Amino acid sequence: xxxxxxxxxxxxxxxxxxxxxxxxxxxxxxxxxxxxxxxxxxxxxxxxxxxxxxxxxxxxxxxxxxxxxxxxxxxxxxxxxxxxxxxxxxxxxxxxxxxxxxxxxxxxxxxxxxxxxxxxxxxxxx
Amino acid sequence: xxxxxxxxxxxxxxxxxxxxxxxxxxxxxxxxxxxxxxxxxxxxxxxxxxxxxxxxxxxxxxxxxxxxxxxxxxxxxxxxxxxxxxxxxxxxxxxxxxxxxxxxxxxxxxxxxxxxxxxxxxxxxxxxxxxxxxxxxxxxxxxxxxxxxxxxxxxxxxxxxxx
Numbered sequence: 001x002x003x004x005x006x007x008x009x010x011x012x013x014x015x016x017x018x019x020x021x022x023x024x025x026x027x028x029x030x031x032x033x034x035x036x037x038x039x040x041x042x043x044x045x046x047x048x049x050x051x052x053x054x055x056x057x058x059x060x061x062x063x064x065x066x067x068x069x070x071x072x073x074x075x076x077x078x079x080x081x082x083x084x085x086x087x088x089x090x091x092x093x094x095x096x097x098x099x100x101x102x103x104x105x106x107x108x109x110x111x112x113x114x115x116x117x118x119x120x121x122x123x124x125x126x
Numbered sequence: 127x128x129x130x131x132x133x134x135x136x137x138x139x140x141x142x143x144x145x146x147x148x149x150x151x152x153x154x155x156x157x158x159x160x161x162x163x164x165x166x167x168x169x170x171x172x173x174x175x176x177x178x179x180x181x182x183x184x185x186x187x188x189x190x191x192x193x194x195x196x197x198x199x200x201x202x203x204x205x206x207x208x209x210x211x212x213x214x215x216x217x218x219x220x221x222x223x224x225x226x227x228x229x230x231x232x233x234x235x236x237x238x239x240x241x242x243x244x245x246x247x248x249x250x251x252x253x254x255x256x257x258x259x260x261x262x263x264x265x266x267x268x269x270x271x272x273x274x275x276x277x278x279x280x281x282x283x284x285x286x287x288x289x
Contacts, residue, residue: 021199028194035130035196050191071170074153083150087210091203098199105250106200109242113204116239121210123232 006082009073013086016066018093022101023059029102030055084121091118127248134192135205141186143209147216149179197248204243207236 031037031049038046050056073082095114099106106114152175170176193202211233217223 024191025194025199028191031195033196034192071153094203095200102199104198104200109246110200113239113243116235116242117204117207120232120235120239123228123235124210124214
């Protein structure tokens, strides 16, 4: 039963992490290159633009849910399973979601990178 | 890619690794949180390790958002995954923990993944940087400069003969 809870928590963490990452990435693309923006119009413009972006708040909300699920799971779950499994699956989930929702060109190079990192993160738990 | 951008990626890497390990350390001190006593999560924040971890994760988040403003998500995530390698090296050389061969293989795979993605372009999706105003103003700059300008920045260049 504990395993069911643990994997349930992992899936919840992965889902909300991916949703959060995608929304934040979209928000920051809408805000624009922060370095160029800082040079051009200053810090307050950047902050104002971020705070007026709905995707940003939705993303933060999703990440907060993921964060507290992780905190919750870490306190009773097996740390060496929960943390790497969630991180590893989030890499794969993000690659799919970024391709579909952000229209990023996830080419062979990036797929290999995502797979290598996901496998490596999973192995670090061993 | 400028030096500043590499610094931002390094910040994402280091802040995430340090924040996560502090959080993990603090949560182990706090002990088990039961599903029937969810307020335990709020009490955990009072633990100094958890509090420091959260502060570091906020710094991570600022650097992460900065990076996402000029690079793809599928670039930033693998590029900053060296944090896991960092954690393993800290465990080996500072905490003198045993690092198994399987873990070294994991470290090698992650490093390989980072090398793979770092060799490619940082930004491939420019669908979201809509900039009808800026293309008219004819300002020269990096391709990623094309984020939609604010009213004030548009006004600032309009005096320079935009029309």
